[in-house]
Amino acid sequence: MNSIKTLFFIAFTFILTSTSFSQTQPEDDKLSLNSGTIDNQFEFVIRKSNKYQEYKVVKKNWLYTLKAHTLDSLKAVHNDLAETRAVVENQAKEIADLKTNLSNTQTDLDKTNSEKNNMALFGAQMSKTNYNVLMWSIIGALLVLLLLFVYKFKNSNTITIAAKKNLAEIEEEFDEHRRNALEREQKVRRQLQDEINKQKKA
Structure with a gap:
């Protein structure tokens, strides 16, 4: 029972x-x-x-x-x-595998976003904003150097033209002076020759 x-x-x-x-x-x-x-x-x-x-x-x-x-x-x-x-x-x-894949995907996504938002310059990563600032700064500096070069060139060209003009004027004055000197020399020689001739006759 x-x-x-x-x-x-x-x-x-x-x-x-x-x-x-x-x-x-x-x-x-x-x-x-x-x-x-x-x-x-x-x-x-x-x-x-x-x-x-x-x-x-x-x-x-x-x-x-x-x-x-x-x-x-x-x-x-x-x-x-x-x-x-x-x-x-x-x-x-x-689920664990999916979480691992999700983590890897998130890491790849973060890396892709970082590469998308950053630029590589000489092997170094920098943000697009900093990259643009650097590039525009370089362009600005090159533009300033170009304007300075143009100014110096024009200034040098003006000085060169003035120097050539002065040189031409000096050469012209020198030629005039040489002609005058040659004429005086010739005149002095003629006078000397005249005196010599007078002395001979006397």
């Missing part, structure tokens, strides 16, 4: 704690020991068992059959649980 009570206690505990099976039985279901839910099978055993005072007399083969069905159901639940755990582990692994 104690073993029967123990089996009933185990069976009812299983029924109360199991979430895989229906807790309510429609009145239309036909009760059977070899089909239906475990709850229906227990209901079949309870209803079909004989009464003895406040006890129920249950056939041993029914108990063994019910035990076998209960164990099969537990085994199926355990198998489902193992499969669910395997699926969860696979999904956890896939």
Whole structure:
């Protein structure tokens, strides 16, 4: 009798704690020991068992059959649980892989954005703003140097033209002076020659 009570206690505990099976039985279901839910099978055993005072007399083969069905159901639940755990582990692994890929993608995206927003100059990375400021500064400096060169060139050209003009004037004055000097020399020679001729005659 104690073993029967123990089996009933185990069976009812299983029924109360199991979430895989229906807790309510429609009145239309036909009760059977070899089909239906475990709850229906227990209901079949309870209803079909004989009464003895406040006890129920249950056939041993029914108990063994019910035990076998209960164990099969537990085994199926355990198998489902193992499969669910395997699926969860696979999904956890896939999630970890996805997180790793997402992290790598984010790193690549940050690198791409950094390269997009920065410019390489002589191997050094600098922002586009700083790059533009540097380039315009170089262009401005070159423009200033060009204007300075043009100014110096024009100034030098003006000085050169003035120097050439002065040189031409000096050369012209020198030629005039040389002609005058030559004329004076010739005049002096003629006068000297005249004096020599006078002395000879005298």
